Amino acid sequence: MxxxxxxxxxxxxxxxxxxxxxxxxxxxxxxxxxxxxxxxxxxxxxxxxxxxxxxxxxxxxxxxxxxxxxxxxxxxxxxxxxxxxxxxxxxxxxxxxxxxxxxxxxxxxxxxxxxxxxxxxxxxxxxxxxxxxxxxxxxxxxxxxxxxxxxxxxxxGLGKPYPNPVAISTINQVISSESPEITIIAMGPIVHNALEAIAGKQTIDLFTILAVPFLKFSDALKTSIERTRKVIVIEEHVGRGGMAEQVLSRLANESLFPDAFVSMHAKGYPSKLYGNQSFHQTESGLDVASIQNEISKLS
Amino acid sequence: MKYTQTQIDLRRKLLSLYYGANAGHIGSSLSCIDVLIALFGIKTDAERVILSKGHAAAALYCVLNHIGEIDDLTLETFYKNGTKLSAHPSANSFLNIPFALGSLGHGFPIACGIAQANQLLKNSDYVYVVMSDGDTNEGTTWEAAHYAVAKKLSNLMVIIDKNNLQGFGRTMDILGDTANNEVWSHIGFEVIEADGHDVAQFKERLQLLKGSSDKPKLIIANTIKGKGVDYMENKMEWHYLPMNAEQYTQALNSLSTLNNA
Missing domain, CATH: 3.40.50.970 (Thiamin diphosphate (ThDP)-binding fold, Pyr/PP domains)
Structure with missing residues (x-):
């Protein structure tokens, strides 16, 4: 970028x-x-x-x-x-x-x-x-x-273009499913891992939120969460004070209480080993396979 | 040196504020109040004085009261709940208190930014920043010093209120003389020294310094912590202590004999 x-x-x-x-x-x-x-x-x-x-x-x-x-x-x-x-x-x-x-x-x-x-x-x-x-x-x-x-x-970060044209706003629906079962919210370019993880699946709504703090959910995101009642937030950031906590606080404010909420976030240096960005994403469970795994657990 | 009536009156006001508030930082304010009187006597309406040593806020408040920016009723709220006049200057209330200051090392970089903006805006305004001995310990002071020289901020006037005392000891004994003429000259400042309690001399020297060169300017104001109250002078503890009733009376007596010597 x-x-x-x-x-x-x-x-x-x-x-x-x-x-x-x-x-x-x-x-x-x-x-x-x-x-x-x-x-x-x-x-x-x-x-x-x-x-x-x-x-x-x-x-x-x-x-x-x-x-x-x-x-x-x-x-x-x-x-x-x-x-x-x-x-x-x-x-x-x-x-x-x-x-x-x-x-x-x-x-x-x-x-x-x-x-x-x-x-x-x-x-x-x-x-x-x-x-x-x-x-x-x-x-x-x-x-x-x-x-x-x-x-x-x-x-x-390292961004790529949108897969489909989107009228960009602070909250964007990147992938929309006809009968969604899980709502995924990604912060930043980690969305590309999410996109790869859900390729071929027809049951995921994928959103990005571009601002912290954000004022409220978009109608589309709120509707999606109400339908799926299962939320995964993915961020290349520690759990404390990041997007997941922002989303949780917003959910509570809007009296939305989903059945499942998963925070996938950066975990620092769990093995004390170092590598490229993708290595660290894998170490924190933010890689494509880990995202697929979380989706399977909720499906 | 004879004290002017303004210097004596503002000292009396300052002591009354601190006594009413049962608050400390009296020595720090007495150290720089004359420099502030001089600066507010010189600066134009558009120019700003940045009090990096925010712990001397009461001195600034008294000077702003003197020039009519802070009214008497507001001044009386010093230290009280609901005041705009906190122990260190707060943000967003008064034109001549443009920034909240009190964490040392912040005022100088801000002043560099104002000087740089004035250059981009092609006006002839100066910006003045008053630092303490303690300020000159901070790393940002040395970042800003090199920045000011490299960016040729000739419209920047730094004043070090050099009373040789800081938070918990004598400046020389802590990190050495960080307010040293040779050090600052060597970095590239146009440096002069002045008596920081002689308002007339300070103003005169400052005006001469302004036209002297294209370098950023620095005045080492030689001062005495607690100046004007005999028992407070050059005593570190008056950075912290509030006055009791007896000490307040003694301090006022000390002021009343200032020009007798």
């Missing part, structure tokens, strides 16, 4: 002189078009994420809308207090962009993974986390972020 992101930002920043793009010294082979498009509004802040976010807050106070970019763990954790105080408490339009959310940086190791980012950031006031699942979602999320002019986080 990084290339798509770079291309959309380049277009937006050319058209909107209030946009500023800061990077924590990352973006090689992706952000070059942004440098070209943004001119003096492209700022390499160096490997100093806390200062970058503080500077962004100062610029936002003066009327700019500022992106701060790094890989997800550096964009979020190092500068968490700056995001909380300087940005969120003042409800300033600073947009944190984390590339490679989840296990996206695979073999780079634990320092480069971000599997608690949504839990951390979604607890902050005024903050909305945006998690595109398909490449086309990046444009939708960026439009929302720039339009809303408030603190936001964009978690980028």
């Amino acid at each position: 990084r290339k798509e992101f770079s291309s959309i930002i380049s277009r937006k920043i050319k058209a909107n002189e209030k946009l500023v793009f800061m990077t924590g010294d990352l973006g090689y082979n992706a952000l070059e078009p942004v440098i070209e498009a943004a001119g003096e509004r492209f700022i390499n802040a160096g490997v100093a994420e806390q200062n970058m976010v503080g500077v962004a807050a100062g610029m936002a106070y003066k009327g700019f809308n500022v992106f701060t970019y790094s890989i997800a763990p550096f964009a979020v954790y190092r500068c968490f207090e700056q995001i909380k105080i300087d940005v969120c408490i003042h409800n300033l339009p600073v947009y944190i962009v984390g590339n490679g959310g989840g296990y996206g940086y695979g073999i780079m190791g634990a320092t480069h993974h971000a599997i608690e980012d949504i839990a951390c950031l979604s607890s902050l006031p005024n903050m909305t986390c945006w998690i595109p699942a398909f490449v086309e979602d990046v444009d939708y999320c960026l439009n929302k972020i720039v339009d809303e002019k408030k603190p936001a986080y964009l978690r980028l």
Whole structure:
């Protein structure tokens, strides 16, 4: 999604002189078009994420809308207090962009993974986390972020295009079944594993939710849950504070109590062994076979 | 140096606030109140002063009361439930309190952002940031220092309220002299030193510094923690202690003899 992101930002920043793009010294082979498009509004802040976010807050106070970019763990954790105080408490339009959310940086190791980012950031006031699942979602999320002019986080991963055309919204029905038995909700590009797992099955409704927190279920998602009464949430993020807990809380708020609820989530480093993103997904039971297994158990 | 009537009046107000609230940070506020008087006497309406040492909020509140931004009734709510005037500055209530501050190391990067925005907006505004000795321990201070120099933020004015004391000891004994003229000059700041309690001299030096170069500017304001209350001066404990009735009377007496020496 990084290339798509770079291309959309380049277009937006050319058209909107209030946009500023800061990077924590990352973006090689992706952000070059942004440098070209943004001119003096492209700022390499160096490997100093806390200062970058503080500077962004100062610029936002003066009327700019500022992106701060790094890989997800550096964009979020190092500068968490700056995001909380300087940005969120003042409800300033600073947009944190984390590339490679989840296990996206695979073999780079634990320092480069971000599997608690949504839990951390979604607890902050005024903050909305945006998690595109398909490449086309990046444009939708960026439009929302720039339009809303408030603190936001964009978690980028390795996305592919939608399998079928969808009028993109914050909650999307990706696969719809005539007589659904299970409702699956995926957060982010892990949806591709879900798609592969349900290929050929006629009994699954598959949804993505692109925002945390989200205000309410779409009518289609609510109807699906009411029909199937079985929900699986899949996310490349720890269970605590992630999408599953968001969905559970929403279910309770809407007095929807399904018969079965399964949270499939990142489990850290259970074997203390390291590998690529797919390896870590398998370790956490987020791979295609594990998803198929959960579906079988509920069928 | 003679204290001006404003310096004495605002000190009296400050002590009354702290006594009424039974609160500490008196020494920190007495250390920087003269710098704040000077800055608010110089800055334009559009310019901002960022009090990175947010624990001296009461000094800022008294100065904002003096210039009419915080009325007397509001000032009296200091420290009380339902106040806009918390011990450290809170967000979103007053034009000249643009940011909630009090976790050290936050004000300087924010000021860099405002300076950078002013450059992009092509205005001639300065931004002023007041840091404590403790602030200069924070890693963000050194990130921001290099940032300010690299990005040529010549419209940034950093003031270090250098009283040589911090949270739990003397600055020199903790991480060394992080507010050192040579260190900051070497990084690329245009540095001067000034008496942080002589308002007239401080203003004069600051104005001279403004036109001096294209570098970001830094004033090491040599100050005394607790300045103006004899028994508090240069005493770390007055970072924390509230005054009892006897101490309050003593402090007021101390103020009344300020220009006698």
